Amino acid sequence: MKVLFYGTPEFALPTLEGVLDRHQVVAVVTQPDRPAGRGQRVTASPVKRHAEAAGLPVLQPARLRDSEWPDRLRVFGAEVAVVVAFGQILPRAVLDVPPRGSINVHASLLPRYRGAAPIAWALIGGETKTGITTFRMDEGMDTGPILLQEATPIEPKETAGELAARLGHLGAALLLKTLESLDTLTPTPQRHELATLAPRLKKEDGLLHWTEPARALVNRIRGCNPWPRATAETARGRIFIWRATALDEPFTAEPGEIVRAASGALAIATGDGLLLPREVQPENRRIMAWNAFLAGARMGPGARFSAP
Numbered sequence: 390m391k392v393l394f395y396g397t398p399e400f401a402l403p404t405l406e407g408v409l410d411r412h413q414v415v416a417v418v419t420q421p422d423r424p425a426g427r428g429q430r431v432t433a434s435p436v437k438r439h440a441e442a443a444g445l446p447v448l449q450p451a452r453l454r455d456s457e458w459p460d461r462l463r464v465f466g467a468e469v470a471v472v473v474a475f476g477q478i479l480p481r482a483v484l485d486v487p488p489r490g491s492i493n494v495h496a497s498l499l500p501r502y503r504g505a506a507p508i509a510w511a512l513i514g515g516e517t518k519t520g521i522t523t524f525r526m527d528e529g530m531d532t533g534p535i536l537l538q539e540a541t542p543i544e545p546k547e548t549a550g551e552l553a554a555r556l557g558h559l560g561a562a563l564l565l566k567t568l569e570s571l572d573t574l575t576p577t578p579q580r581h582e583l584a585t586l587a588p589r590l591k592k593e594d595g596l597l598h599w600t601e602p603a604r605a606l607v608n609r610i611r612g613c614n615p616w617p618r619a620t621a622e623t624a625r626g627r628i629f630i631w632r633a634t635a636l637d638e639p640f641t642a643e644p645g646e647i648v649r650a651a652s653g654a655l656a657i658a659t660g661d662g663l664l665l666p667r668e669v670q671p672e673n674r675r676i677m678a679w680n681a682f683l684a685g686a687r688m689g690p691g692a693r694f695s696a697p
Contacts, residue, residue, distance in 0.1 A: 393467035512612035534576030603662030
């Protein structure tokens, strides 16, 4: 089929590669180049770089709601549109450009976790299962009828970045299966009363509140890896916690205080249980082991982490 492909981040690349292998991509639509990294250099999206390397036409609308876009897209003669983490809500006039409709690849088992960050919020929410949904798009945010779903367990130590890499390939396979069966699939309306939301993450979502249970904090650390990073404040400055373990042990300490666990390791008291960091990163420094940080910062039992 002739496919119009919408996508922006690295998560969309496996699907783009899969469609290129089986179908004809007539054009790629991606977000405008934006500042990124410490130097805030204007950077093209991963999808744009891949599309240009493949010699595909690339379009970068700031607003697809502007009236000229349906006609500009129609000239490519696409039969169907495939949308993977594009970053804008498509208006009805754009959705209707391809005669066989617009299909979205979403990284959750809809109607759970509708929105821009389903992987991160599934981890923060402590889910043990997630998956991929393909659905026919309507004007709502991930509200269209479901075509296919495939579930997968979430590994106990899996981070958002690791899960995204795995789901990207699962999404590619499910999308190809969807296109192959497009004429025979019966769309199933979502049960909107079961919907939950997964809004775009903010830096504040990475703040660690020590009064929360250790397991909830571990889930937040996993969900905020690689962005926005789980953040903690110490007397030596800010640190980012990349990986951690929850310990179910009795203790006598205030939340945020460093205590010695039964194993002899230094952990952080929380509202319920102990948090044992594994990998941390002082601001503007490299990632290091927790013990190395403690030694360099000269922090031991009784030292405290601040409330956000």
